[in-house]
Amino acid sequence: MSWDPSEFCAIDRFVTQKDLFWTPDTIVLESIKTEFAAIEPPYVRIYSVGLVDMYDFLSLTTTCKMDLHSFPFDTQICSLTLRSIAHSDDELIFDQSLPSEEIILESQQIFQTQGEWELININTSTTNSYIMWISQSQRVFQITIKRRPLLYVVNLIVPVFCFLVLDVASFFIKASVSEKLGFKVTLLLSISVLLLILNDKLPSTASDIPLIGIYCIGIFTLIGTSILETIFVNALICKRENTKSENTATATGQDGGARDLNNSLDTVTSGHEEVTCILDILKLILMEFRAITQQHQPLESLCWIRVAKIIDVTFIVIYIITSVVFLYLLGKVWIVL
Incomplete structure (x- = not known):
């Protein structure tokens, strides 16, 4: 017309x-x-x-098939295909009257809502599809959108990183082992809550584990390993206390035996003055034995403390190096993607 x-x-x-x-x-x-x-x-x-x-x-x-491997720093491409149901390409052809640049500009102006996605680009193309032997025209719009990650960075990534920093800082506070253990368990439970929130955000049909899942699971594993190390050090300290109490009881028994022997020797001395010289030598031997026993009592208990400190310092160094390397490699992959 x-x-x-x-x-x-x-x-x-x-x-x-x-x-x-x-x-x-x-x-x-x-x-x-x-x-x-x-x-x-x-x-x-x-x-x-x-x-x-x-x-x-x-x-x-x-x-829209989404690749969530780099979530929440992901970019998705979704397609919209316009096609007729009944008309062939001899009767109806889909085309665009505006250039692609103008379509993108107008779409970005309309797409100014403060939502989760940001419109990046729109590519258009005209293709033909076949139903039986009938060729039909169709117009395909490939829409590129990028996720705004600020919400997930503030609510997930930063809190989990803060929990890791707090766990590292707990090695340097002067507190009992039981208090440190309770603090670390609280951090582990907090990360578990964040993992539940992440599970609600991500679809269950993802083909691979997103990087943010690897990030949370990695820090969860590091803090869990830290808890096991704290329990092991606590066991060594308890063993030192048990050894100290056993040595104290042994020394008490030896002192009592030595006193009984001295009393017996004094009685023998009063009855047999001719063996006074021999008894004096025996008393000197008992005194030397008592001194050696008292000298070895703290050495055995200090041995367990030294082992616990060596294990604790070695674990702290390995823990910090592992955390830095893990965060560096994960961040590098995230930036590249």
Whole structure:
């Protein structure tokens, strides 16, 4: 439908009822739910060159295969395919009237909502699909969107990193082993809560583990290993206390035996003065034996403390190096992706 505007009072366009004109049966192949606007535009605009301008406002729920490996710093590409149900490419061809740059600019202006996604680019192409032997035209829009990661950085990544820093700092505080153990268990439970939140955010159909999952599980494992080391050091300290109490009891028994022997020797001395010299030598031997026993008592207990300190210092060094290397490698992969 076209006309010469000079023959009709320079009218090059007019608006009329939409129901008076034929409209193509257009569907979105990826749509699983389509909702039309509450009030559809009832008019169309017709130009003298034969162009018919019509608008439809739709709310679509579409399928999109997402790669969540670099979540929440991921970029997704989703497609929208427009195609007719009944018409072949001889009857209906899908094309675009605006250049791609203008479509991207207008779409970005409309896409200014403060949501989770940011519109990056839109690529369009016209292809043909075949149903039986009928060729049909279709228009494919590849929409590139990027996730805004600030929400997940503030709510997940930063808190988990702070828990790791607190766990490292707990090695340098002067507190009992039981207090350190309770503090570390609290950190582990806090990360467990964040893992539950992360599980609600990510779909269960992901083909591989996202990097943020590796990040949380890695720090969870580091803190769990730290708890095991604290329990082991606590066991060594308890063994030292048990050894000290056993040595104290042994020394007490030896002192009692030595006193009994001295009393016996004094009695023998009073009855047999001729062996006084021999008894004096025996007393000196007992005194030397008592001194040696008392000297070895603290050495055995200090041995366990020394072992515990060596294990603790070695674990702290290995723990810090492992944490730094893990965070560096994971951050490098995240930035590259």
